[in-house]
Amino acid sequence: MKKTIISLVSIGAALLTFASCSQSLLEIPQKGVLNYEMFYDDSEESAESAALAIYSAYVTSMNMGVMDELPTWVIAPVNYVLTNAPSDDSYYGSGGKSDHIFGLEINEYRPSFDSGSLVVRFSYKAAYNVIYTCNLLIDNFNPATSEKIARNVAEARVFRAMAHLHLATYWGTPPKVDHLLAGDARPTNSNHDELMAWIIKELDEAAEALPPRAGKGDKNGAVRLTKEAAYAYEGKAQVFAGDYNGAKATLKKVIDSGNYELVPGPEMVNMFHRAGDGSTEKVFEFNYVDNVNIGIPDGFRHFQRSQSCFWRDLKVLPNPFFKQNDGWGGGGNPSKSFVDAIMANEPDSYRRKAWIISYEELIGDYDYSGRVAEDKENGLKAGEDLTRDEKMNDPRLGLSAPSYYGNVGWFLVKYAPLETELNVNSIDANDNNTVMMRYAEVLLLYAEACAMAGDDGSGLAALNEVARRAGAPLYSSLTLDNVKKEKRFEMFMEGCRFADLVRWGDAATVLKDQGREVPSFIDLFEEGKHPHEAKIDYSDAYYNDEYGFKAGKNELMPFPLGELQLNPYDEAEGVGIKQNPGWR
């Protein structure tokens, strides 16, 4: 009996021993990570690392967006779609009226465009993701620690303000998130005017701690935030907030810095390509240089924009463009309204040819060396030997489909992917930079501020500086209408037009018929009888009965549906998100 008890006790003791040491057996440290406190340790190295993460998050939001939710059917950079598609400058295009509905519905003001739009959701989400990475730095580092940390904190404040400016412009009253939020936070709409005032103040204060660009030749000063970049965004926010006197003073600091100059007209064609990276005109852009050792980070490559701007339905493309093997493309075609306006103003300007080209120019004026081979049987020459006349009559060139949807025979060359800048081992990605703010926009914002608040001549000079460089006719007076006209041409498809129309109060008139007709073009080519020529085809252009900007609604984007269901406005508590007028 005694023996039994002893053995039971010893078993019990053995179990206890095991149980107590078992805790340590279960401790396996995680590899390749630091814990939160270890990382946010007040060191300059950590602050720099946290700042870099913001650049990475921001450029990702511009190029790929945050598309981590199912089901997903957005195959274009969401901010490119959100800011450009609702304007009168382009047709969204794609393969047909039922193809890339996520963009078509915004472009044509279709009734299906609503708060469920994933373009809206991902753009909103990406902006707050940027703000989160900014707050991680701002909340965890003290700018008084050192000059370097002060610079990092200032960078975070500028990026946070830029993301809020995007949100305030498109959603009006987005929640202001000026600190890290807990997972169960219930944010509430901001007051638009107060938010704008805060954005301006943040930019103004942050600019103090940022270094200026080291002269016009400082290419690297275009890809990291500078004092001037902060002032350019501050001036933009002031113009958007209607503080024209403030804007004049702020933007003048950028102009007077002497660190920027418009590139010459013939170089405009490089503006959105590798050759133009870090040019004298770039106030701020996100940098990306192909590096075969790290592969292609999704957020940097222009894969989505290349894919969606790529020209489909053409048999062959001339140099220097490249035709992707599996691109979807067909998106962002110049609208008839834009083509007519710029052709009336400046048909042969550097700018017109750097931004858009006609179907006939694409076939006749470009080089097909290496793109079509000699065909003796049919008496057709190799690409390098073709004359203009032969190209115009060559059956190997031109449309590969019966018609080209959402296109009036004009192509956007501004962002057209070039073969020369393809990443190594890639068929679809190129490494040109993501332009955020260029000096031309600074000059136009300055001209607008002067037109509104009174001009000493420098406003008209700024406007004409832009027009002169473009090779366009100059203006004899500084009027808001002249600024509007010039800005439409200069900032074509750079995400300015729709926001400008709204704040100028022109959207309801200019966009009244947007989406009413969506033409296609066909090629009149008939071998031996008619050369290549685009003809606009209206046979299926009128399918949208509910076209057009609706005043009182379309000034703002809807808050994302999921957000409203998660955090609806609660009258009693006074917290939560209120949907914008006219949206459900």
Next chain:
Amino acid sequence: MAGMSYTYSDSRSVGATLEGTDPLKGYAENFRYIDMDNGSGTKSFSGTSAPMQNTQISYFGRLSYTFDNRYSVQTNFRADAFDSSKLSRKNRWGFFPSVSAGWTASNEGFIKDNISRDALSFLKFRASWGVNGNIAVLNDYAYSTTVSYNSKVYQWGVTDPTISHGSVPDGLANPDLKWETSEQLDLGIDARFLRDRLTFGADWYNKQTKDLLMTVNPVLEVGAGSSVVNAGSIRNRGVEFEIGWRDTAGDFHYSVNANFAKLSNLVTYMTKQGMQRIPGEGFSNFKSSTAFEEGYPVWYIRGFEYAGVSADGKAQFLDADGNITQTPSSADLKCLGNSIPTYNYGITLRAEWKGIDFTFFGTGAGGNKIIPCVYRTEHPLINSLEYFHANAGKTLPSCKEMASSTDFWSSSANLFDGDYFKIKQLQLGYSLPDNITRKILLGGARFYVSLDDFFTFTKYPGFDPETASDGDYRGMGLDKGSYPNSRKVLLGVNISF
């Protein structure tokens, strides 16, 4: 019985390469090793990986007791813990008791004495209750906030491809993360009657899963990615019946077995932290999808409710308030049904007479809905199901209207009952008599012909309602053309020696 188990796994890998134009001594199969090099190549060592270590400790015990073939009781207990990659020290232990009891009533005197064994040969009542746990989805220290060190890149030089690195936390931490547990209650009865010719079994169960581990997204303004939380509760409840009859009449042996199960599941609770409706799987630019939400079946199908054709030939839908609309908005998406069958059944018939045998085996399921993912509006020239052409201009809008209406394809007009009954097997066989097989020195020989998966009874117009799923657990009911079960005709011979 009591026990303890301790499992530790550790895997590491090393890599080495040999490069050169003619680096090996020989190139036959048995020379292809790095140490068979002839010295002309370059050997490089790519390093040792970080070890993958996993540990699990369990304690378990069982006590069972049976009294007089009438009463039996069994209790089990186990405690499990995994290493720190799964749960925090505070929450890592899960304790899972269970108890079951049985009462074989047919062995009670009052039954034995009063009811003939010929009428009731066996009767047993069963009950069990137990808790078990699951943390299979957890890994990578989801409970702790860690910083993905040097995981972000940027380049500070416009022409210099040198990479600089940056770091961010990997999502929001959830230090309170704990085991997902399921509590299940089972009640059952087994009975055999008429000299074991008639068998009957029935079970009822109710399984409540709580602290379900799911990945949720906080409100967008938080700006951080998803985190794993103990998000909600699910109730699975069902009944199962089984009945069989077997008998012999002279040389004729036969049996009939049938079973039927009904099950329902419901998301009974979802945390208020994060997204209240978790989107599942969708297709193309359809607005319909599966979704996970409190008050609805697990991964239910969500879409617009189709309301026929308007006078001018357009598709109509019901909005959230029940009014007819031709332009529904995302706020009008609603639950259109289950993606998972709510009942299934089976029947098996077997008969044998003088070496001839016959089998009939059929199964069915239903109560679920299926979205055929065939047509997509962005490719209007691709095929669609015959059903849509046959009903165009009648219960459905014209083909022209349908072709570009994403709302139409996202509605219940493109949703079908998944009910089916399938004869899985219809087989006729003949076995040679023993006296013949013995003469040709065989143990046995059987010839048969079988029709497998040959007959399907369903109204579903797509491929195979049985395999209609996109292969993801969230995407039951999305028929993305999973390879259907093929109809098979088999002619066979079984020979044994």
